[in-house]
Amino acid sequence: MFDRVRNVDGGRAAVYAEGGTGWSGVRGKRVLVTGGTRGLGEQIVRLLSAEGARVATCARTARDLEELTASLDTETFTRPLDVTSPGSLEDFVVATAKRFGGLDGVVACAGGSRGGGIEQAAPDDWAATWEVNVGHAARLVRAAVPHLRAAGGGSVVVISSISGWKPGPPAQYGVAKSAQIHLAASLARELGPDNIRVNAVSPGSMLIPGRRWDRMRREDPEAFAHFVAAELPGGGPVAPQEVARVVAFLLSDWSSGISGAHLPVDRAQNAPSPDGY
Ligand SMILES: NC(=O)c1ccc[n+]([C@@H]2O[C@H](COP(=O)([O-])OP(=O)(O)OC[C@H]3O[C@@H](n4cnc5c(N)ncnc54)[C@H](OP(=O)(O)O)[C@@H]3O)[C@@H](O)[C@H]2O)c1
Structure with a gap:
């Protein structure tokens, strides 16, 4: 069943599978998503859970993980950790595969x-x-590779950004996001023989309640309107739910022919910020 909710820009409707759509694409898939308590990660976790996947996620803030699991109907495996702390993420991958009896996908x-x-x-x-x-x-x-290989293959999705292919400051962010696109394409070739697909998804400026573009919209509506008019030919930023659906598709067997790809989800956005290119 589709539940149509209004995007926070009040305009376009973002289709969000609040109660599941009946789509079988990720049903039963065992997936680990990093950074699943807020923003895009939270929407990916919610969508996968609603569609019948078994989901594990991590973030640094334990309380946010508890609130997330309490708000979900399905069992979600979580662990508070810093993904940059050596060994923590690796241990969580092993624990997730053990808990779920294997692993079919991961989302960075x-x-x-x-x-x-x-x-x-x-x-x-x-x-x-x-x-x-x-x-x-x-x-x-x-x-994740040994576990994906043991499952007969799997899907990896790396969340990059519009900033990874349309330059804009700060440079350290764009450079890292650009490297993620290259990482996915390179790993797709390396892991293809193991039937492991690797793709990068680049969201445009997402309108997330309380975050940069939402604050700008409320605090400086004129600047926001100028940004939209100048850089967002689709009439507004994408919602994280729209990006989450593309991620779910890439995790599913429906995208079995896609690997090494870079998928922008930005509704033809031009520059990544009001600062321009
Ligand atoms: N927001 C945008 O408009 C936008 C646009 C394009 C691309 N992106 C990309 O999309 C992804 C998600 O962005 P977002 O804005 O939705 O994120 P966000 O709202 O900032 O949330 C980040 C999530 O990751 C967790 N996290 C952050 N650092 C972590 C760490 N060191 N260890 C473990 N967990 C960590 C956070 O929880 P804790 O803080 O509790 O750790 C939270 O769950 C990012 O890769 C971002 O670069 C975002």
């Missing part, structure tokens, strides 16, 4: 940026931004 969704522009960002900020985006994704795949 945790990510973000630290530091400002080129004169403000310290070398540590570059290293931290690299690690939370690229380093964690590579370690996630490395830990």
Whole structure:
């Protein structure tokens, strides 16, 4: 059953499978999603759960994980951890495969940026931004491969960004997101013989309640309207639910022919921010 909810921009309707759609694409799939308590990761976890997948997720804040599991009808395996902390993510992958009796897919969704522009960002900020985006994704795949191979194959989705292919500051973020696209394409070739597909998804500026674009919309509606008019030919930012559906498709066997691909989900957005290219 489709539950049509209004996107937070009040305009277009984003189809979101609140109660499941009856689609069998990910039913029974065993999937680990990093960074599943907020934003895009939360929507991926909710959609996969609603569609009958068995889902594991992690984030640093234990309370958020507890609130997430309490709000879901289905069992979700969670663990508070920092994906950049050596060994923690790898242990969680092993624990998830043990808990679910195997693993069919992983989604590297945790990510973000630290530091400002080129004169403000310290070398540590570059290293931290690299690690939370690229380093964690590579370690996630490395830990998951034996389990995906044992399952006869699987699907990996790396969440990149419009900033990974349409340049805009801060550079340390765009560079890391760009590397994630290359990582997915490269691993797709390396892991293809094991029937493991690897793809990158690049969301545009997502309208997430309380986050940057939502705040800008409320606090500086004129600047937001200018941003939309200049950079968003589709009339507004994408909702995280719309991106989550593409991720679910890539995890499903319906996308069996897709590997090494880079899928933008940005409704033809131009520049990644009001700062332009
Ligand atoms: N927001 C956008 O408009 C946008 C656009 C394009 C691409 N993206 C990409 O989409 C992904 C999700 O972005 P978002 O904005 O939806 O994220 P978000 O709202 O900032 O949420 C990030 C999630 O990851 C977790 N997380 C962050 N750092 C972590 C760490 N070191 N270890 C473990 N968990 C961590 C957070 O929980 P804790 O804080 O509790 O750890 C939270 O669950 C990111 O890769 C981002 O680069 C976002």
